[in-house]
Amino acid sequence: MSELVHDPAWIHGALTAARPQAVGALLRYFRDMDTAEEAYQEACLRALRNWPRNGPPRDPAAWLILVGRNAALDGVRKRSRDTELPPDDVISDLEDAETPLAERLDGADYRDDVLRLLFICCHPDLPATQQIALALRIVSGLSVAQIARAFLVSDAAMEQRITRAKARIAQRNREGADVPFQTPGPAERAERLAAVAAMIYLLFNEGYSAGRDPVRAPLCDEAIRLARLLLRLFQAEPEIMGLTALMLLQQSRLPARFDAHGDAVPLEDQDRTLWDAKLISEGLALIDKAMRHNRPGPYQVQAAIAATHARAAGAADTDWAGIDALYAALERMQPSPVVTLNRAVATARLHGPAAGLAMIAPLEKALSGYFPYFGARGVFLLQLGRAGEARADFDRAIGLAGTAAEAAHIRRHLDRLMQNAG
Amino acid sequence: MLYTLLCYNKEDVVWSWTREEDDAVMARLNVVHEKLVKEGKLGPSLRLLPTTAATTLRGPGLVIDGPFAETKEQLLGFYVIDVPDLDAALAVARELSEANPTSVYEIRPVALYVPEARPNAPRDRVKAY
Numbered sequence: 001m002s003e004l005v006h007d008p009a010w011i012h013g014a015l016t017a018a019r020p021q022a023v024g025a026l027l028r029y030f031r032d033m034d035t036a037e038e039a040y041q042e043a044c045l046r047a048l049r050n051w052p053r054n055g056p057p058r059d060p061a062a063w064l065i066l067v068g069r070n071a072a073l074d075g076v077r078k079r080s081r082d083t084e085l086p087p088d089d090v091i092s093d094l095e096d097a098e099t100p101l102a103e104r105l106d107g108a109d110y111r112d113d114v115l116r117l118l119f120i121c122c123h124p125d126l127p128a129t130q131q132i133a134l135a136l137r138i139v140s141g142l143s144v145a146q147i148a149r150a151f152l153v154s155d156a157a158m159e160q161r162i163t164r165a166k167a168r169i170a171q172r173n174r175e176g177a178d179v180p181f182q183t184p185g186p187a188e189r190a191e192r193l194a195a196v197a198a199m200i201y202l203l204f205n206e207g208y209s210a211g212r213d214p215v216r217a218p219l220c221d222e223a224i225r226l227a228r229l230l231l232r233l234f235q236a237e238p239e240i241m242g243l244t245a246l247m248l249l250q251q252s253r254l255p256a257r258f259d260a261h262g263d264a265v266p267l268e269d270q271d272r273t274l275w276d277a278k279l280i281s282e283g284l285a286l287i288d289k290a291m292r293h294n295r296p297g298p299y300q301v302q303a304a305i306a307a308t309h310a311r312a313a314g315a316a317d318t319d320w321a322g323i324d325a326l327y328a329a330l331e332r333m334q335p336s337p338v339v340t341l342n343r344a345v346a347t348a349r350l351h352g353p354a355a356g357l358a359m360i361a362p363l364e365k366a367l368s369g370y371f372p373y374f375g376a377r378g379v380f381l382l383q384l385g386r387a388g389e390a391r392a393d394f395d396r397a398i399g400l401a402g403t404a405a406e407a408a409h410i411r412r413h414l415d416r417l418m419q420n421a422g
Numbered sequence: 423m424l425y426t427l428l429c430y431n432k433e434d435v436v437w438s439w440t441r442e443e444d445d446a447v448m449a450r451l452n453v454v455h456e457k458l459v460k461e462g463k464l465g466p467s468l469r470l471l472p473t474t475a476a477t478t479l480r481g482p483g484l485v486i487d488g489p490f491a492e493t494k495e496q497l498l499g500f501y502v503i504d505v506p507d508l509d510a511a512l513a514v515a516r517e518l519s520e521a522n523p524t525s526v527y528e529i530r531p532v533a534l535y536v537p538e539a540r541p542n543a544p545r546d547r548v549k550a551y
Binding site for chain 1: 432434436437438439440443471472473474475477485486487488507508509531532533534
């Protein structure tokens with residue numbers, strides 16, 4: 001360990017992992033985001049000087065909180081010409097100074113600090129993309145430049161967006177409508193968890209929709225990291241288990257989602273030997289744990305659908321009746337035309353393309369701008385031998401496709417159609 | 423003499439490694455593994471999933487989400503079992519718990535299992551003492 005800690009990568013990893021806890025606790029002390037962030041930055045600088053020399057602290061988060069808090073208080077005292085606190089060299093050597101704080105941190109405060117920090121980013125006044133940007137900046141500690149690249153905007157535009165979001169939160173704070181610092185009650189905690197889970201899933205989808213883009217794809221890893229963090233803090237929440245399982249199972253398919261040309265490969269055509277077995281086993285373990293609670297929710301149901309695919313050797317071996325039933329459950333929990341469209345694919349597998357077509361016929365108006373609708377309907381029509389109508393739907397799908405990979409996927413159906421016709 | 427080597431680290435750091443970082447560590451470890459296999463020293467080895475995937479059985483009836491978290495007890499042994507899912511694993515743990523009710527069983531899924539590599543490994547029970 002003492003040798004490893006000279007490795008900048010180890011220190012960087014430890015600082016990143018400790019950041020949510022440390023900034024969350026410092027925010028509770030100072031009740032001001034800028035002060036908390038500055039205190040954390042100062043603590044990190046001291047860690048970079050101190051850890052290689054004195055060895056790593058047993059609990060990096062506790063060390064950063066203590067040193068960050070002292071540094072910020074020290075600044076205040078210096079300004080008021082008061083006596084200085086002892087230097088952090090001394091603090092880090094005192095095991096007994098670190099231990100009681102670490103023990104206090106193990107308590108409920110600790111997890112509520114992190115949850116509060118995440119929840120502040122999910123402020124309902126902020127549009128979804130700003131919530132994610134703020135969480136990446138404050139909780140994950142990504143630089144403004146990194147976030148700007150992930151959102152395909154200039155550094156200056158992202159800087160402005162984050163500054164505005166922070167100002168909005170600070171304004172609410174002054175108006176007294178901020179997130180309270182008392183320990184939340186069970187209902188309040190559940191509400192915060194739900195908002196934070198939604199934000200983490202949005203973050204994941206930002207990365208997922210980007211496919212293999214080297215700048216945006218790591219957002220998926222960050223979302224999974226945040227979900228694992230939440231899960232460590234709230235170990236008995238089935239929806240957090242479900243969310244984490246869902247993201248792990250979706251992420252496990254990444255190596256198979258695109259062919260050599262970068263075109264999207266649909267689930268049923270993917271080479272399942274490329275799926276990441278480690279992510280799958282973790283996802284399956286979590287969904288198993290979640291289901292034992294008998295408290296189903298949308299993330300668990302979606303994870304159970306992903307798990308059914310993960311357990312099948314191929315599209316033909318898939319438990320389509322199980323998937324159809326799970327989508328029916330999801331329709332009841334979260335009625336949406338997109339859910340019904342997904343269900344229709346399973347229904348068509350079970351009862352034939354006519355059943356699928358009948359199920360999605362009423363959705364045309366609601367999904368008139370959604371390319372997968374026309375892609376799926378085209379496939380059903382094709383299977384029913386209505387080639388002309390199928391072609392019209394594929395053409396429409398290509399027109400609506402958001403990315404080249406999506407368009408290429410539909411174009412393959414068209415190519416097949418042409419070959420069969422020829 | 424048989425020994426187990428129990429590997430400890432910060433899981434939030436290790437499970438945040440990029441694939442490249444993880445591969446680099448595994449490549450360094452594999453050099454050691456291969457040497458140990460050649461020397462006939464390496465029994466089965468495995469890598470565990472993070473504690474977030476764990477469930478703990480405290481007495482035959484009490485199932486708790488999460489890892490074994492007390493410091494009063496010490497790790498005294500472990501089993502590797504092959505079962506289809508968590509319910510089946512819990513059923514095995516319950517049987518053990520009924521036979522040995524004061525013990526706590528943490529059920530932790532395995533991420534990677536490398537079987538016995540010693541060519542002449544004894545098949546019967548081996549007493550290490």
